[in-house]
Amino acid sequence: DVKVTQSSRYLVKRTGEKVFLECVQDMDHENMFWYRQDPGLGLRLIYFSYDVKMKEKGDIPEGYSVSREKKERFSLILESASTNQTSMYLCASSRGADTQYFGPGTRLTVL
Amino acid sequence: DQQVKQNSPSLSVQEGRISILNCDYTNSMFDYFLWYKKYPAEGPTFLISISSIKDKNEDGRFTVFLNKSAKHLSLHIVPSQPGDSAVYFCAASKGSGNTGKLIFGQGTTLQVKP
Numbered sequence: 001d002v003k004v005t006q007s008s009r010y011l012v013k014r015t016g017e018k019v020f021l022e023c024v025q026d027m028d029h030e031n032m033f034w035y036r037q038d039p040g041l042g043l044r045l046i047y048f049s050y051d052v053k054m055k056e057k058g059d060i061p062e063g064y065s066v067s068r069e070k071k072e073r074f075s076l077i078l079e080s081a082s083t084n085q086t087s088m089y090l091c092a093s094s095r096g097a098d099t100q101y102f103g104p105g106t107r108l109t110v111l
Numbered sequence: 112d113q114q115v116k117q118n119s120p121s122l123s124v125q126e127g128r129i130s131i132l133n134c135d136y137t138n139s140m141f142d143y144f145l146w147y148k149k150y151p152a153e154g155p156t157f158l159i160s161i162s163s164i165k166d167k168n169e170d171g172r173f174t175v176f177l178n179k180s181a182k183h184l185s186l187h188i189v190p191s192q193p194g195d196s197a198v199y200f201c202a203a204s205k206g207s208g209n210t211g212k213l214i215f216g217q218g219t220t221l222q223v224k225p
Contacts, residue, residue, distance in 0.1 A: 004154070031211050040120065042200060042217040043155070058212075090154055094211040097204065099145070102154030 003027070004103035006091050012109045019078040021106050023091030029101075031094045032074035034058075034066065036087040037105070043090065049074055081110045114138050115203050117216035125224055130188040132219050134201035137182065141203040145213065146175060146186050149198045158199075159186070191223045 007022035025032065031050050035043040035058075045058030047066040055066050063085060067075045074093075078085055086109050092100040116135045124130045134144075142163040147155035161168040161175045161184070168175050174187045188195055198220050202213040 009152075033212075035215075040217055042115075042117075043202075043215040045212070045214075048212060092154075097143070097211040099157045099160070100211060100213060102147075102156070104154050105152070107152075 004091060004093055004101050006089075006103040006106050008106050009104060010107045010109075012111065013078075013081050014111055015082060017078075017081050017110075019081050019108065019110075021076040021078075021089055021091075021108070023074045023076070023093075023103055024072055025074075025091075025093040025101070026072065027093065027095070027101075028071065029093035029095045030071075031096070031100075032068065033092040033094075033100065034064075034074065034076045035090045035092065036060070037090055038087050046076065081108075083110050086110045112137075113217075114141075115201060115214045115216040117199075117201060117219045119219050120217070121220040121222070123222045123224065124191050126193055127190045130186075130191045130195065130221055130223065132186040132188075132199050132201075132221065134184045134186075134216055135182060136184075136203050138203070138205060138214075139182065140205040141214075143204040144175070144177060144184050145202045145204075146173075147200045147202060147215075148195075149200065149218070155200060188221075191221075193223050193225050196221055196223045 033048040034046040049068040091103040094100040145160040146158040149155040201216045
């Protein structure tokens, strides 16, 4: 079974803090994705990566950056957290164009 | 520009009856469609998919129908069970090489009443 894990289930940060969200997958998938889920807006793609050290912007990359130094790990970075980044963050991975497998999500609250 | 739309935010059905969840898309280049199910405090899990060369795919109680001319797909759950209560997302892919990038709809919350 594919397993995608995320470093925290719940996180509370203050405005202006630098925030790191970590995602690890154990199935040697090439592709990894970061989404945020907000009520009424569904899942929106922030960034994705199709190989180590490769990244591409998704639909809403502003205010975020990513890092993929190892194949199994994909990090999402909020350089200076703001209240409008309060959301559920979901990481996913896939092999090629196959089904994406999601982690449990991180509920981030920015005060 | 919402390329994948789920116009019904919520749906309530009685246990044992049919649940029909709808999804519309605007991009005719989409060639692969998926449905995901999400429980609160969990990540979405894959439910069923359909390629644009088909108009129907069935897996147990779940059937997905694709109408390419109308750019519409639907998920049928028969019979509905209380454990099916969740948020359902449809997603579409346009054969974007090997990246597997998906475009998701806004989601529909299904409540199945016992």
